[in-house]
Amino acid sequence: MAFFSPGLGIYIKGVVQGVGFRPFVYRLALRYKLTGSVRNTGEGVYVTAYGKPETLEGFLKALKDEAPPLARLDQIQIQPLYDAAPQIFTVLESRSDNKKTKLPPDIATCQACLHELFDPQDRRYRYPFINCTDCGPRYSVVEDLPYDRQNTTLKRFPLCPACLQEYSDPGNRRFHAEPIACPQCGPKIWLVDPSGKEITGEDPLLQAVKALKEGKILALRGLGGFHLVVEATNEQGVQRLRQRKQRPRKPLAIMVPDLKTAEELVHLSSTEKDALLSFRSPIVLAEKRPSSLAPSLAPGLSYLGLMLPYTPLHHLLFREGGFRALVMTSGNLSGTPLCFRNEEALKRLRKLADLFLLHDREIVIGIDDSVVREIGGKIRLIRRARGYVPEALPFPTESPPILAVGPLLKNTFCLTREKEAFVSQHIGDLDNLETENFFRQVLRHLQRLLEVSPRIVACDLHPGYLSTILAEEWARKFKCPLIKVPHHVAHAAAVMGEFGLERTLALILDGLGLGTDGTLWGGEILLVEHGHFERLAHLEAVPQPGGDAAAREPWRMALAYLYRVFGDQALPWAQRLLGASIPQKTLESILTAIKKGLHSPLTSACGRLFDACAALLGLCLRNSFEAEAPMLLECLAARASNERQAYPLPFSNRILKTTALVKALLEDYQREIPPETIAFKIHQGLALGFTQALLTLSQETGVRNVVFSGGCFQNALLSQLLDEHLRERGLRVFWPERLPLNDGGLAYGQALWAAWIYKRQ
Ligand code: ZN
Ligand code: ZN
Ligand code: FE
Numbered sequence: 001m002a003f004f005s006p007g008l009g010i011y012i013k014g015v016v017q018g019v020g021f022r023p024f025v026y027r028l029a030l031r032y033k034l035t036g037s038v039r040n041t042g043e044g045v046y047v048t049a050y051g052k053p054e055t056l057e058g059f060l061k062a063l064k065d066e067a068p069p070l071a072r073l074d075q076i077q078i079q080p081l082y083d084a085a086p087q088i089f090t091v092l093e094s095r096s097d098n099k100k101t102k103l104p105p106d107i108a109t110c111q112a113c114l115h116e117l118f119d120p121q122d123r124r125y126r127y128p129f130i131n132c133t134d135c136g137p138r139y140s141v142v143e144d145l146p147y148d149r150q151n152t153t154l155k156r157f158p159l160c161p162a163c164l165q166e167y168s169d170p171g172n173r174r175f176h177a178e179p180i181a182c183p184q185c186g187p188k189i190w191l192v193d194p195s196g197k198e199i200t201g202e203d204p205l206l207q208a209v210k211a212l213k214e215g216k217i218l219a220l221r222g223l224g225g226f227h228l229v230v231e232a233t234n235e236q237g238v239q240r241l242r243q244r245k246q247r248p249r250k251p252l253a254i255m256v257p258d259l260k261t262a263e264e265l266v267h268l269s270s271t272e273k274d275a276l277l278s279f280r281s282p283i284v285l286a287e288k289r290p291s292s293l294a295p296s297l298a299p300g301l302s303y304l305g306l307m308l309p310y311t312p313l314h315h316l317l318f319r320e321g322g323f324r325a326l327v328m329t330s331g332n333l334s335g336t337p338l339c340f341r342n343e344e345a346l347k348r349l350r351k352l353a354d355l356f357l358l359h360d361r362e363i364v365i366g367i368d369d370s371v372v373r374e375i376g377g378k379i380r381l382i383r384r385a386r387g388y389v390p391e392a393l394p395f396p397t398e399s400p401p402i403l404a405v406g407p408l409l410k411n412t413f414c415l416t417r418e419k420e421a422f423v424s425q426h427i428g429d430l431d432n433l434e435t436e437n438f439f440r441q442v443l444r445h446l447q448r449l450l451e452v453s454p455r456i457v458a459c460d461l462h463p464g465y466l467s468t469i470l471a472e473e474w475a476r477k478f479k480c481p482l483i484k485v486p487h488h489v490a491h492a493a494a495v496m497g498e499f500g501l502e503r504t505l506a507l508i509l510d511g512l513g514l515g516t517d518g519t520l521w522g523g524e525i526l527l528v529e530h531g532h533f534e535r536l537a538h539l540e541a542v543p544q545p546g547g548d549a550a551a552r553e554p555w556r557m558a559l560a561y562l563y564r565v566f567g568d569q570a571l572p573w574a575q576r577l578l579g580a581s582i583p584q585k586t587l588e589s590i591l592t593a594i595k596k597g598l599h600s601p602l603t604s605a606c607g608r609l610f611d612a613c614a615a616l617l618g619l620c621l622r623n624s625f626e627a628e629a630p631m632l633l634e635c636l637a638a639r640a641s642n643e644r645q646a647y648p649l650p651f652s653n654r655i656l657k658t659t660a661l662v663k664a665l666l667e668d669y670q671r672e673i674p675p676e677t678i679a680f681k682i683h684q685g686l687a688l689g690f691t692q693a694l695l696t697l698s699q700e701t702g703v704r705n706v707v708f709s710g711g712c713f714q715n716a717l718l719s720q721l722l723d724e725h726l727r728e729r730g731l732r733v734f735w736p737e738r739l740p741l742n743d744g745g746l747a748y749g750q751a752l753w754a755a756w757i758y759k760r761q
Pocket of ligand 2: 159160161163182183
C-alpha cells in the first residue's frame, strides 16, 4: 500500500478507552517521528498522523501489532488527509459527541503498580488506591461516558500537582489514567466499629490485620462492593461467620496471597493458573489438596473456590498480615445483593462484622466477584460479573434494541444495541425486594452508559417470575411488544448466538424451567432453528411432590422415584432409606400425594434426578443452598476415577427411562456396592443414555451439531463424559464460553430468540 497524501485520519473502534491506548499512540508517533494528534471520541479513538509514507505504514502496522494488552481493536478505518501537517504530535481532550465507546471492565492491579506499592522510595508506597492506565477500577466507578475523570466517582478528588503532571504527560504511564490518585489527593481508608464510630489511633490497615489475626470478622470495602473477611485457617472464625450469615454449608471462597500458595492448597492446571493470574482475576474452582484450611470452608466438596489479590488493598492486607488464606465472601445478607455503599453496609452488615474497613472511593454500582471452573479443557463461567462486565458480546441479528429480563434464579439481564449484546453483572435470585431494586439500579445504570432505550422486551414463559412481572410492566410503560421465550429454548439460543449456529440439536440439562406443555422441563433434547424449535426427547417425567419444595428437599424426589420403581411397595424402602430423618407420617402423606397426583407437577429436570439419587444415597436430604445435593453427588463420583460402568438409561418413544436407572442404582445399593461407584455409574449412565439418544436423533434429522447448556453442565464429570462420548461418535459439540453455563447466560438467549421471532412477524 502506498500513501500519496501527506496525512492519514485513522478511526479505531473497539476497547480502546481506559486501557492506555492514547499514551501508546503518542509513544508510537514519537518513535516513527510523526506529527498529528490522538483523541477519544464517543465511538473509540481518532488519530491523525502526518509523515513519510513508509513511516506511516510502519506506524499503522505497529498500531495493530503492539496495542496495549487490554485493548481490543474491532475496526480500523483510514482516510487520507490533505491539510497541512502540524508541527508536533498532541493528545487532545475527549469529545463527547456520542457514547458508543466500549468501557472496559475493572482490572486487577498490574505488576508495575504492585512494584511501586511496595517501594519505600515511591510516593505511592503503601497507598491502597494506586492504579494506572493498565489497571484499576473502571466499570465500578464510571457514572457516564465518555470515560473521563469527570464522569467517574473520582471527580470529587481534585488532582494534586504531582498527579496532574503524570496525568497530563503523554509519555507517562499514568497519562489520562482516569482514576489516578495518591496519598496527597486521593481516597483514603478508615476503620469503624459496627456502630459506625471511627477507631482512631494506629494505622487502620494494621489494626484490621490485628483483628483478623484474633479471629474477628472484617467487613472490607473493595472494588465492586463489600467482602466479609475472616482467616481461612481459623475454623472457629469460619463457623462464626457461617452462623452469623446463616449460611450453614454453602462453600466460601478464599483469597490467597500468590500463585505458590494457591498451588499448595489446590491442584491447578495451566489453564486454571492463567485464569487466576488474568486481569479479570476471577474466583477459580479447583480441586482441593489436603491442607490446614478450616474444614468447614466447603464441606463435602472436593473443590474449593479461590482467587488472588486484585486490588492494592488486598495486597497490603496479605503483606502486612502474612496470611495464608482469607475467606472473602460477598458482603450481603443471605439471598440479597452485595452491599457497596458505606452507610448501607453499616446498616445491613452490623450484626455480621466485628469491624468495618471503609474507603471513600465511591462505587457506582455493586459488582460481585466472577466465578469460573475449568470444564472440558476450557474456562467456563459460573458467575459473570467483575472483570467481564460490561464487555459486549456479538449479537448476530439485526433488531431494534431489546431488553431481555432473564430468569428467576441467578438472574442477569441483557440489553442489545445494533449488533452487540450487553449482559449485566450477576443480579441474584429475583425473589425479594432488595434484589428487585438492585435489578432496577443496574438496568438504569447500563441504559445510561449504553444510551439505549429498548423497543422490544423479552422474558421467560413462567407467569409467576418477578422478572416476567417486571417485563410486563416495562412493555406496558413503553408500549413495546413483549416476547415470551421458553426457558430451555433461551438456553439453546444463547449458545447458538455465541457460535453463530443456524440449526442444531440442543441438550439442555437444568433444574428449573417451565415447558410449553405446562410441565417442568430440564432434561431435554431440542431441535432448534432461528425462531423455531421442536422437543425431540426428554428424561422421563416424574411427579415433583410439593412443587418448589422438592427443589429444596431432595428426599421428596427420592420418594417420587421409589414410588415409580416399587409402586405400593415403596413405603418400606422409603422408611429404610429416608426414615432416619423424615417422619413416617410425612413419608406416608407425600406418597399419597404422589399417588393421587396432588400438588405434584410432572418434571423431566435432570437436576431433580440428581436430587433423588443423592437423597437415596443419604448424601443430602435437604439442600441448604441451590444444587447442594447434585454437587455432593458429583464430588462423590469423582472419587471413583477408575470406574467405567454405567446404569442403563433406555431410550424409547422419545423418552429416556430414568426409572430403569434408579432401579439399577437401588439394586447396587442392596448389594453394598461402594457409594462412589454408584455415584459414578449414575453419571456414566446419563452420559451414555443421552449420547445414544442424540446419535439416534442426529441420524433422524441429519443435524450433527449439539449445543450444551443449563446448570447441570457445571457438573464437570457429567459434562466431560458427555463431551467425550459425543465427539468420539463424530458429533460436533458447542459449549458456552463467554456466558455462564447456567441461568446466568439465559437473558442473552432470550434476547436472540426475541429478535428472531420479531423478524418473522
Ligand atoms: Zn497499574
Ligand atoms: Zn495526587
Ligand atoms: Fe436453566
